[in-house]
Amino acid sequence: MSRILVVDDEDGVREFMAEVLEDQGYEVDQASDGAAALTMLEAAAYQLLLTDLKMPRLGGMELVRRIRAEQPELGVIVLSAHGSVADAVEAMKLGIFDFLQKPLDSPTQLRLLVARALERQQLESLREATRERPNADPLGYGAPIMEPVVAALRKVAVTDATVLLNGESGTGKEVAARAVHAWSRRADGPFIAVNCAALSANLLESELFGHEKGAFTGASARRRGRIELAAGGSFFLDEVGELDLDLQAKLLRVLQEREFERVGGNQTIRAEVRWIAATNCDLEAMIAAGRFRADLYHRLALFPVHMPALRDRRQDIVPLANRLLQRIGVELGRPHLRLADDAREALEAASWPGNVRELANTLERAAILADGDALGGDVLFALPGRPKSAYTSAPTPTPTGHANGHLQTLAELEQQAILAALEHHDGNRRKAADALGIGLRTLYDKLKRYESGA
Template sequence: MPKILVIEDEVAIRRVLIKILTEENKEYEVDEAEDGLAGIEMIRKEDYDLVLCDIKMPKMDGVEVLEASAKVKPDAPFVMISGHGDLDTAVHTMKLGAYDYISKPPDLNRLLNTVRNALDKKELVSENKRLKKKVSKHFEMIGESEAISRIKEMIEKVAPTDARVLITGANGTGKELVAHWLHEKSDRSKAPMVEVNCAAIPSELIESELFGHVKGAFTSAVKDRAGKFETANKGTIFLDEIGDMSLSAQAKVLRALQENRISRVGSDKDIKVDVRVIAATNKDLKAEIEKGKFREDLYHRLAVIIINVPALNDRREDIPLLIEHFAEKVAGEQGVQQKRFSKVAIKLLQEYDWTGNIRELRNVVERLTILGGDEVSEGDVELFASK
């Protein structure tokens, strides 16, 4: 049931607004406040889906209420009520964050449309927040081992900074989870995190993918196109498997890191970018430097902070938690009941040689959820999880 607060010092106008709202929709729960001070106190105590607020009021005017509310309930949408002489102020309040304004005396259709639209926007914002929480859970780091605890502590320290991070570890260990946590816990979390799998992009296309191109730069360049660095502006770019990047692309990435500027393929125009770079690799980059396959100067630019993600074999104490996590996740994805794993089955899985790391464990849990009994037993593990 939508909760609406009407802050209006003129009793007659307040009564008209409440009457219009309650007659339009019986589900609207409408509270009232006779001035700005009373209104902000109610906002502090209650979560309102919408606030209708007069601009000119004694004790505390509408602009002051809007600014005070932004500090205690920043998500509460405001629709300002303006007299004839308050229109400039009403427009100013929209710059301060108000959703819209209506003029006195209130027009029935204008009022109701504005209220419906404001409530729809509030619902959309709430849904986006729920989705963001789901995304965060999707990239949750599971484990309480000493190795994972150290990584979590390091993320807490590093994430709020703009320090570049190089994440190392074998395939399937969860390097991308570390990258997502670094972004989500940073001040850049509201801006995009753009992922680039350097190993999946042909060497002749990697520069265009990273830096964009102008029309006519090459045969298939039929229009201007922004690259990943531009798309990630004000946010984070995650260069996964950077050890597979060509030397020519490495040179351009190095320039971008040194100067915070890039240029599109086929253009000599510089574009300023503000991007935090997180890179990951499953290769020994120092060995790649010795072979002449990776630039040493780029390595030192990227490796300000190094986070090594351990293999699953080195954190076997986390396997029971990971099994429970994946069992719940798989059940939701497959639309089946979550399977319990017997203690013997879990112990047996802890003894496996997980060459494919967490990615392999997740696949095995999915297989056992689909093919195993109501409780996954030792026999199920021996039958369906064998190498």
């Protein structure tokens, strides 16, 4: 249910509005002036602000000006007995939903106005989500192995239980996380994702929790963190196994107590989110090695779900490829791209160590190389100036593959694939890791092993 802040220096007016809205089932907080309201808005997430215009210490318009930069999504209704045309013009410039003269005609007028404001917010959120992901990806395309996975995710989605998605890189863990959010009671709220491997520990802490002005060099203004922005919705921690131990301890506190402080701040903020985490790491092995906290693992793994590898759901490969190719065609301005018969056979036979991410990269590269709209098997695994890569060939028993007349082990093929990806991306390790469907830290670890000869 939406949370509303009512601000008015007249006790009777403020309490009347709060009572009317609480009777409608809204969660309502009250503040007696703009200064008190500013403190409350910085500490908690609200969907709607109802504020008087003329108040001591800090007026309604100045309150909106101060909070608007940090909370552009906040709905605002301004009420006043002394409004002017100039006030109304400024209200519109600040994106205020409505400017209403006091006294109100009736409780019904207030209820209708609030309902319309909240409805408009929900529509804006829906439009924004549609712009970001115009077509939600389905979790499966008929492979039997996906049926219990989808069933389990649908059951847990209607609760607020923390979900841990595990599986190889590129198996669709973010797609699964978005499905859980879409099937939940929080579907109208935001879905905020953070990739724990993409940022250094210091930057990630600021990204998660936000920071106060002056908290560190370059912090020129207060910034709300991703957890705060996800209030009322779902928060997705991708590659959670990449968190360092200090951040693990801070995250554990948020999961346990549902509260945190911005970096450099002392104002406690509630974490009103549903947690979903994902990893391609063996967290239990990391616990044994002292690299992951057991208490955090047990908090995250309340409802663990394993995402099957693409090679284990072969019935899904061609339908999934068709869907990905449709999207790629739109992005490349070639909407009629299609798979030739030999391409479909090659896709179904390949081992896909990088799973869906590798499949998407393969299709996009083939689309770029293909002369026409039909993608044949000859361009699927081609790299300019390089023969077809062995790591995308059909699965065979270990040892597998041939090089220079001898059998190659899987480790050798893995090293060959990594070195080929690095060469293809001119040594850019992040791009190589993305192309292979592995985390950047995983790539660094493997390269260190190659350098040491281990």
